[in-house]
Amino acid sequence: MKIFNIxxxxxxxxxxxxxxxxxxxxxxxxxxxxxxxKRDANANTLDRMVKRD
Structure with missing residues (x-):
């Protein structure tokens, strides 16, 4: 759900x-x-979320 919001x-x-x-x-x-x-920060957050899964 977080990824969808981002x-x-x-x-x-x-x-x-x-x-x-x-x-x-x-x-x-x-x-x-x-x-x-902000976009770079979002990309870093997405990368961390994907790696964590």
């Missing part, structure tokens, strides 16, 4: 970035960097 959150972030790109309103670079760091 995937949903990542999908929502992706949709919001795509919506911003489509409307030509790119997020500020700082925000983009924050999203990248």
């Amino acid at each position: 995937l949903c959150a990542m999908f929502i972030v992706l949709l919001s970035v795509l919506a911003g790109t489509a409307s030509q309103r790119l997020p500020r670079p700082g925000r983009l960097e924050f999203n990248r760091l």
